Amino acid sequence: MKISIQILIILILSLESASSQTFNAYVTMVNGIEYRIDPRIELFNIVAMQIGHSGMTLSNIPYKQQALKRFSDYQAHPAPKVLRETWEKGWGIDDPMFFLLYLNEDFSIKEELDTDIITRGGGKEQLESLAASLKEYAEASDFYSFFNDEQKDFYEQVLFQTRYNFRSFEAVDVLENFYGKGNGKYTVMLNLISDYGNFGKIMELGGVSLFYAIISTPLASGDVPVFKPNLSTQELILHEFSHGFVNPQVNPFSDRLSGYSPLYGPIEQAMKSQAYHHWHTVVNEHVVRAAVLEMLSQELPEILVRNTLYRKEMGRQFIYIDKIREKLAGYQQNREVYPSFKDFVPELITVFDEITPDYITGRINEPLLVEMAGNKKIPKPYDFQKDSTTFFIVGTKEPDPIAQQEMHAFADEYRQMFSKDIRFLTDEEALEMDLKNHDLVLFGTVEGNLLLKKHMSNLPISISEKGVVTNRFIEGEDLQLVTSWISPYNKEKSFIVYTAQKTKNIKNFYHSMHKDQFHYWVAKDLITIDKGDYKKYWNIWMVDIFE
Structure with missing residues (x-):
């Protein structure tokens, strides 16, 4: 009896110890932005690799290999199976990362989880099963030690480089000067393994707006992923944080915007190929992209923005951004009338009244874009015939x-x-x-x-x-x-x-x-x-x- 009681006490203590485990905070603050390596994302990606998810980065090979080897004994754990089931229920490209943002450290789900994420993921019970299986996986595999101790030096090296690389990047000032001041907290989550997208989200907590940008990188140096504010990353962070300003202000006008839905037709194929299946989503994407081009044109030479990011957006068929930028120029020139972006949105959405068939045809058939679309390569300066031609x-x-x-x-x-x-x-x-x-x-x-x-x-x-x-x-x-x-x-x-x-x-x-x-x-x-x-x-x- 005495031995049984002792065993029971040990079991209770071990369970309490397991349930009270916490993760280290790997974070660095640079110019008002918190750059963080998040355990939920790292765990999720490890499980996703075990089901053969194809969206993993092509770089950062040693870290991926270490993770696959370290957790190979747990590939038969229920978590990979439940994750696959959830994906197959109909999760969109951004649903998994947004779901993770709504997980507490003990893997319980926050009450504020979006109903659309729940629906596409197969319902509340399915997502509760996924959260529980991730928790069990973390405890059974001792993911806590992997994250807290085994990879500590690696994570700290990533953050050290990130802190140095972003020392002159003033994204918060750029955003709040454009959209208007807000009571917000900005966090960039550094996604070390997956590379199938970058994501932005805003959450409200106690009157504070929490802006999240989840970003990946194709760059690495010495087997360490490198995050730096190149053109792509500057655009990316401003883009993802901008969704936190744009979506909450544009979404209330959804009924009015639905009247412009025929404008989706000419670009439907291009938008669906990028996972933008609904007109309202396409509106938000257009506004965000136009706003980012405006912001960066104030920080960088306009010709640089036009030759790169603008070309990219036109190549992706965001053909309405020119008209939206014209409207946004009026917003910036009349800030005494429109102190913030919120004040301007009712005027902004009238831009779709100005879209004509000729405008659409002109943008889709823009000569430079059509001319370049089929080229498989660009010649080098030595690529010319050494003859009379x-x-x-x-x-x-x-x-x-x-x-x-x-x-x-x-x-x-x-x-x-x-x-x-x-x-x-x-x-x-x-x-x-x-x-x-x-x-x-x-x-x-x-x-x-x-x-x-x-x-x-x-x-x-x-x-x-x-x-x-x-x-x-x-x-x-x-x-x-x-x-x-x-x-x-x-x-x-x-x-x-x-x-x-x-x-x-x-x-x-x-x-x-x-x-x-x-x-x-x-x-x-x-x-x-x-x-x-x-x-x-x-x-x-x-x-x-x-x-």
């Missing part, structure tokens, strides 16, 4: 006639290094010719070469007297640029550019072994300052926004 074309309108003459001499010498059969033309001569069957190699400044001036705006990078815009703004003087694109006359032919801020610097490019190895190369005195290759996002070629 290639034209070397020099500018004749350079402001410095002596520098222009020297540039002509260099271009001719450079031509002969490849082949004397290559034809040597002026820009004026070229503009009078049929160029569709020729590779074109241009020399001159944007203003000094008439052919370059005509087509430079089609390229995803730019050069001006202030600097060069690639996936960042490179300020400076005497900068040189070599880049390549498809010919505006024939997408099977090359359009190669040797240019600079000043005519005098368009020379001696043959002294650099790097100048033609990338889609774009920026230099000063032939010393590399920036380089990169174009990437294809949603059928649109542009600079790499993840670098």
